[in-house]
Amino acid sequence: xxxxxxxxxxxxxxxxxxxxxxxxxxxxxxxxxxxxxxxxxxxxxxxxxxxxxxxxxxxxxxxxxxxxxxxxxxxxxxxxxxxxxxxxxxxxxxxxxxxxxxxxxxxxxxxxxxxxxxxxxxxxxxxxxxxxxxxxxxxxxxxxxxxxxxxxxxxxxxxxxxxxxxxxxxxxxxxxxxxxxxxxxxxxxxxxxxxxxxxxxxxxxxxxxxxxxxxxxxxxxxxxxxxxxxxxxxxxxxxxxxxxxxxxxxxxxxxxxxxxxxxxxxxxxxxxxxxxxxxxxxxxxxxxxx
Numbered sequence: 001x002x003x004x005x006x007x008x009x010x011x012x013x014x015x016x017x018x019x020x021x022x023x024x025x026x027x028x029x030x031x032x033x034x035x036x037x038x039x040x041x042x043x044x045x046x047x048x049x050x051x052x053x054x055x056x057x058x059x060x061x062x063x064x065x066x067x068x069x070x071x072x073x074x075x076x077x078x079x080x081x082x083x084x085x086x087x088x089x090x091x092x093x094x095x096x097x098x099x100x101x102x103x104x105x106x107x108x109x110x111x112x113x114x115x116x117x118x119x120x121x122x123x124x125x126x127x128x129x130x131x132x133x134x135x136x137x138x139x140x141x142x143x144x145x146x147x148x149x150x151x152x153x154x155x156x157x158x159x160x161x162x163x164x165x166x167x168x169x170x171x172x173x174x175x176x177x178x179x180x181x182x183x184x185x186x187x188x189x190x191x192x193x194x195x196x197x198x199x200x201x202x203x204x205x206x207x208x209x210x211x212x213x214x215x216x217x218x219x220x221x222x223x224x225x226x227x228x229x230x231x232x233x234x235x236x237x238x239x240x241x242x243x244x245x246x247x248x249x250x251x252x253x254x255x256x257x258x259x260x261x262x263x264x265x266x267x268x269x270x271x272x273x274x275x276x277x278x279x280x281x282x283x284x285x286x287x288x289x290x
Contacts, residue, residue: 045124
């Protein structure tokens with residue numbers, strides 16, 4: 001039995017390797033910071049550092065999916081990912097319409113009636129909150145601010161905030177911004193308020209999704225020493241800040257981006273009919289203005 005366990009451990013270690021690489025713009029050759037790297041169909045991910053470099057642990061034969069805002073997705077074998085070049089997306093720009101903002105009215109949407117916050121480590125995935133459109137938003141159609149509740153062990157933890165349209169299947173669709181919205185959060189449990197007025201975002205008639213992405217980078221990493229008192233073995237545990245706070249709410253679906261794709265969680269009753277149930281949803285709110 002001992003021999004079997006030893007062989008299994010050795011075989012497992014051979015399957016996993018530390019993959020190092022760099023992600024660059026295919027035209028300029030400049031590094032792309034904070035790009036996403038996912039092991040295809042698995043909840044294993046990483047982010048590129050400010051210099052475009054990344055490290056991820058996986059089987060060299062697995063597929064890695066690379067994506068960054070403004071670039072086309074690319075899939076490569078992990079063993080071939082030393083230098084990854086992403087091609088820029090071409091955008092068809094709409095006519096620019098300058099609308100006057102008064103900002104004399106402000107409403108906050110997304111607040112839970114019975115807010116019960118729970119801090120979770122959402123790992124490398126992106127969790128989103130859906131904001132439906134209501135006719136009453138017509139008088140406050142501009143998105144002025146986004147609020148996110150976090151719990152961070154370190155100062156100035158770096159995260160990305162995403163705004164997604166709703167596609168024809170009800171999934172998160174295209175990003176509504178053309179460049180990354182990267183922000184920092186302080187230590188402790190904080191309600192962070194970020195101003196997004198300069199993006200001129202309007203509440204879409206189909207609603208939108210707002211997501212929170214914790215970056216898996218060295219700056220966000222903290223390490224603690226843990227000792228197993230049964231075996232007296234000491235190991236180092238890595239964690240990444242910040243934790244996201246979640247509300248327990250009743251919903252009929254929940255979306256998560258993991259493994260390089262959007263996953264929709266739906267619950268069914270005994271007759272295979274979709275039902276609402278209590279789920280944990282990220283504590284994100286929007287502040288609208290006129």
